[in-house]
Amino acid sequence: MRKTLLTIAATCMWLAGTTAFGQGKTCEEAAPWSNMAMVMDLASYADGGAWYKITPTANSMLPFSLTELPTSAVQVFKGCNGEKALVMSEEVASGNISYYIESGVEYMIKLDVSQATGSFVMAMATPLDLSNAPDGNYCVKPINASVGMYSSIKANRPTWFKVNIVYPGMYSVGSGFSVPAEGAAVTSVKVKSGDCGAVENSSNLLMPNQVYAKAGENFFCVTCSGDMKVLFQMVSPVASCPNHPERMTALSAGVEVTYPNAVYENYWRFIAPETATYQILDKAPQGTILQVGTLDENDDAKFFCNFENGLMAEVDESGEGKLLVDMQAGQTYVIASETFNMLAEGVPSVKISKDETGVRSVSGSSRDIKVSKVAENEYRVSSYLLAEGAGVYVYDMAGRAVSSLNVRPEGDAVTVKLAGVPAGTYMFLIVGRSKSASTKVLVD
Incomplete structure (x- = not known):
């Protein structure tokens, strides 16, 4: 018993000694990370948090095991003013969270001790080389x-695949024409569109091998009940702006149409029955982009979506995005809705109807965001929403993302670099914790 008490006492003395010089109070004062941190004087770090720094020598996973601290209180950034590192996994109940850190890059680790659930906090994490x-x-x-x-x-064995997809739609992962071993089948599929930090779309129990995916680079996580060969296929052709837009689902005035609750892109067409002002209402997750353009025909008699002079709005914190559009009788219009970083609480829907209010303006959110050019290809984005921690996104008028940045909750401005971006009009969007804001900017 005496030996055990002495061992515990020695351990506590060693830990107490390390906390005297083990962390900084600001990012600039960050101390080197040494695989474990213990902060006992919580009051001294309550305002700015306890800071550490680490530069891995290989692409690694940094898995944190926490004591008296929730996973939301551990954040890892690329440098003091950089974006947040990629979260590889998070288990809130067990207090574990893992970040992906790249070789040769200095990362800053912040422990927000103001979220402590006890009189001290402890965090352990040893980089695991992924090479x-x-x-x-x-x-x-x-x-x-x-x-x-x-x-x-x-x-x-959940296995990740990178698949480049030309057309958005529902995709299946299955055995195709091959004959799998008895009992072998796909049991679940998840997909992240764009990058590993995106929100997942998941299959369901009724269709465990099918999932929605956007056009572009997608990361599929597939799980099977037995060894087998799997084939990625589009379930059925889905008409969209990239794929036979003249066949897109037609909307009727006054009829509300639901669409998939997924991080996805949806397209419809609408032929204006008369010349009038129409309201388009998109009920969707905050940050969803609603666009209206025209369906035009080129010299080769092929149809295409034209958003050059179109209108764009975002779904705000109320869960609604609205546009008022002056339409000409007989003209075919394209309505596009793209969800980016969250799912809806209910079922998303879109509805177009003739506007009877006579109101000719829609309240925007540009008052909550300011963008100014500070140097060649560099733009300063200012908003009080950045102080909450937010995502900053830039889209062209076709709805394609040209830049994205995750901002940690400090300061109210960030610089966005747009090198190599063609001149034109772009939408700058901030998605914060409390709301989102957007504005259009002419990039020259």
């Missing part, structure tokens, strides 16, 4: 695959 990890184990180290090509997968 020798098998391909497919993590989203950041996927197996390259293609639509229409077979890939092998092991039983009960």
Whole structure:
């Protein structure tokens, strides 16, 4: 018993000694990370948090195990003014969270001790080199695959694949024409569109092998009940701006139409029955982008979506996005709605109806965001929403993302670099914790 007490006492003395010089009170004062941190004097770090720094020598996973601290209180950034590092996994109940850190990059670790649930906090994390990890184990180290090509997968091992998709739609992952072993089947599919930090779309129990995916680069996580070969396929052709827009689902005035609750892009067409002002109402997650353009025909008699002189709005914190559009009788219009970083609490829907109010303006959110050019290809984005921690996104008038940045909750301004971006009109969007704001900017 005496030996045990002495061991505990020695450990506490060692820990207490490390806390005297183990962390900084600001990012600039960050102390080197040494795989474990313990903060006992919480009051001294309550305002700015306890700060540390680490520069990995290989692409690594940094898995935190926490005591008396929620996972939301641990944040990792690229430098003092950089974006937040990618969260690889998070288990709120058990107090574990893992970040992805890249070789040669200095990262800053912040422990927000103001969220402590006890009289002290402790965090442990040892970088795990991912260079020798098998391909497919993590989203950041996927197996390259293609639509229409077979890939092998092991039983009960969630495996990540990177697949480039031309057209948005519902995709299936299954055995295709091959015959799997008895009992082998796809049991679940998840997909992140764009990058590993995106919100996941997941399959359901009724269709465990099907999931919605956007056009572009997608990261699929596939789980099977047995060893098998899987094939990525589009379930059925979905008409969209990139794919036969003249076949898009037609909307009727006054009829509300629901659409999938997924991080996804949806398209419709509407032929104006008369010359009038129409209101388009999009009920969707905050930050969803609503656009209206025209369906035009080129010299080769092919139809295309024209958003050059179109209108754009975002869904605000109320869960609604609205546009008032002056339409000409007989003209075909394109309505596009794209969700980015969250799912709806209910079922999203869109409705177009003739406006009878006579109100000719829609309240915007540009008052909550200011954008100014500070240097060649550099723009300063200012908003009180940035102080909450927010995402800053830039889109062209076709709805394509040209820049994205995650901002940590400090300061009210950030610089966005747009090198190589063609001159034109772009939408700057901030998605904060309390609301979102957007404005259009002419980039020259």
